[in-house]
Structure formats: C-alpha cells, structure tokens
Amino acid sequence: MRRGFLLNSAKPKPSADKRVGNSASSHGSIVTAVQEGKKSIDSAVPYAKIQAQIMAGTTNDLERFKEECWKEYEWISFPPPNAVAAREPVTECIFLPGTKQALFNTPGFPQPLPPAPTNPAYRVAPIPGKRLGLIATCTIKQGELILTERPLLIRPRNTRMFLPPNLNEKQTTQHILDEWERITEPAVARMTEERRNAFFKLHNNKTGDGSGPITGLVVTNGLEWTNLHPGLTGGLGDYIAVCDLISRLNHSCSPNTQATQSRAQLASTLHAVRDIAQGEELTIHYFNTLGPAAARAKSCKRYGFTCQCPCCAQPKERLAESDARRTTLREFNLSDAEQRWAKDPTLPLDWLVTQCLEQLDLLEKEGLQACNSYCVLPQAIMSAYVMLADAKRASKWAVVVNERRWIDDYVPLDPSYLDPKSPAYEKNRAWGLRMQPW
Ligand SMILES: C[S@@+](CC[C@H](N)C(=O)[O-])C[C@H]1O[C@@H](n2cnc3c(N)ncnc32)[C@H](O)[C@@H]1O
Known part of the structure; x- marks a missing residue:
C-alpha cells in the first residue's frame, strides 16, 4: 500500500504535463495535476473541445473554461442517503466521468461491510516520536482481518486542471493546490458532523507549503487506490482514500500489516501479514520498500x-x-522464471519451486510479508506442482494461498484445490505438463 501522493511531485512539468495551448502564456492551459508519478495522461475526459478552442485562440473566456473543467467532477455519497444499507458509514466521493458506473458494474457491488467488532484488535494510541498510531490490543494471527472501514473521502489522484495564463512555477503550484482545495471542499461539507470532525482530527504535516487545510489532510493521510476505475490509461483510474483509522497507521520498512482496497465493498481493509503480539504497534509501508x-x-x-x-x-x-x-x-522476475522452467527441459523438475522458496525465505528474513509476492509465490509453487502432477504437494500450497489474502481485490482460490483427492487437479489444463516429453 502506498501513500496517496507527495506534493513535491504535484508540480506540473512545464514541457511534459502541460497538455495544450499554442502558447500557455497567452491562452492559459490545461495541465494534468499528477499527485505522484510523472506519467503523461491520455484523456478519458472530453476536454477536446476546450483544448481545440484554446489552441485555435477562438476564445479567451477563461472563466468558462474553468467551469467546463469543474463540470467533470461528480460528488456522490456512498451509500446514498436513501439506501437500505444507509446505516453503514458513508464515504464522500469525488469521481471523474465513468468511475461511478464502473464501480456499480463491479461484480457483487455493493457488498455490505462486516459488522464492526465489539472488541477491536487495535486502539489508537500515542507512539513515541510519531504522534498517534495503532496498537494491537491482543495477539493477532497472520492473515487475520484486523479491520474494514469505509473511507471518509475518496478523491481522484490525477486530474486535469485549467491553468490561467502568465503563471510562474510557484504560482502554478499554488493555483493547483487551491484548485484541489476547491474541488475537495464540497465533499467535506457533505460529511456528517461526526465524520467531518474525524477528518479534521487527522494529522496534517502540510501546513507550511501553501496547501489548504483540506488538501494538507488529504496529502498527509491519503492511501493510494490504484485502478478504482479499471481500464483507463495513465493513472486516470487511480484514486486516493482518506480513512479515520487506517490513515493513522505509521510507516515501517518491515510492516506487520497490509492495507488493501476492496472495490466491491468500497472499503479499505487491514490484514495482519505475520503474527502480532499484544501491545505491538501496527504498521504499513508507505512506498515500495525493496530499495536499499x-x-x-x-x-x-x-x-x-x-x-x-x-x-x-x-x-x-x-x-x-x-x-x-x-x-x-527486487531483481527476481517470477514470470521469467516460470517461462524458463516451462520451456527448458534441462532445468531440474524442482527448479522453479526452489527459486520461489528462496524468495519466500528472503521475504521472511526481511519482514516483507506485506509484499504481494508473499501471496503470489505460493500460487506459483502450487501451479508448479500441478504441472508436476503432484496433487499432494499442490494442495499443501493451496492451503497457504488460501491464508494469504492481503492483496488488492483478492480472488478466492477454488476450495476444491484444498483437497489433494479433488478431481479439479486432473481436470486442470496444466496437469502434468512438465512431466510430458517435449
Ligand atoms: C498518515 S500519518 C500517520 C498517523 C500520524 N502519526 C498521526 O498522528 O495521525 C503520517 C505521518 O505520521 C508520521 N509518521 C509516519 N510514520 C512514521 C515513522 N515511521 N516515524 C516517524 N513518524 C512517522 C509522520 O509525521 C507522517 O507524516
């Protein structure tokens, strides 16, 4: 799980990110305000008309352009106030065109939230040197679901913004910050008083950089929700979620929990990635921690x-x-290894399994069970045993796969693979493939 974004990279790159304008200084321009990452964005939003007019210089009615951009956002409350499940906590969402529909088309959406635990396995508490954080109130087993919560707010991670002409770099950054504030304000205003109080109680470490109060809180506490709207290129389907509890988690480079997002529930979830002792701080990683x-x-x-x-x-x-x-x-490439083993008959039968076991061992030594590969490698081992027509060993790894569910939009394993005698094995198209002569 990565933190939503860093403001430093929000600055548009003058040459790369300014999308239009034969002359930005004379006509204004539309920029893609990317909050982290520097990918250019292919429009999924109908800005073409606006762009064409600016480029042709047929109008400099900048206010109208600004309003056109504003019309691209949709502010919705989920669940809607009249919904049967209205007793569930409400997330205030700011969506780009098509996201709401994509969400409603998600299989199983909307899935109800599990009932709130009567004795939560966590509490918010002061942590020396980190302000607040979450502490385990009891022992927690690897794989356990610690909490599920509807975010307070969901907002696009990237968007296109209208930039008035003649702004220098500092003014451009300030303009973008102000626009984010303006776009996010209505969603915060729609929150219930209780949820709004919780939002404003979150920690804000962006108080001196020109961020408005809301933007500062989103920047400090936002969790990345990649691909909330699937099928869009260039990160336009990526969103940021701000949560009451999960946003309180502090960072560790060997974290003991993993936060994921469930589209079907429109919720953020937190799983233990290894056994956790009572009193231990719960932590997540804010960025890819495979670096030195x-x-x-x-x-x-x-x-x-x-x-x-x-x-x-x-x-x-x-x-x-x-x-x-x-x-x-970092350098291991699982799909390369799988292909090599499948195609090269000179490699020993146990080569792929050995490679995966070595990786799993390194992950455990480094306390990196929160990495997706800790869930994906057992799947690869299970598949290798299917190709070796060894249902007994495959089913043992099926049990492991079944326990490691802390990846985004986890697809549950077909439970028949838990039984080594299941006919599912011999029906599997890969069954015994590595045994056959080439
Ligand atoms: C999302 S908040 C986490 C909750 C926060 N500690 C609070 O009191 O609400 C992120 C901020 O927590 C602090 N933080 C997070 N991880 C930390 C760590 N490993 N060491 C020190 N401070 C940390 C930093 O101030 C960071 O900007």
Missing part, C-alpha cells in the same frame, strides 16, 4: 520523518546484508 536503506531514508524524508523501524535501525554491517537481500528480491 539509503533510498528508503530519502523516501521517508519526503514524507517528513526519519525511519527508525527495526530494519533501518540495524547496525551498518547488518544493513548491508539487508540491502543485498532486498536487491535480490
């Missing part, structure tokens, strides 16, 4: 803190060993 310690330190700095997690706090020699392990993990 120095790169991770830089990332943490951008989020405004110095990481003191058990991995970063190790003595130098240990840190070098850890860096080497993370490099090996």
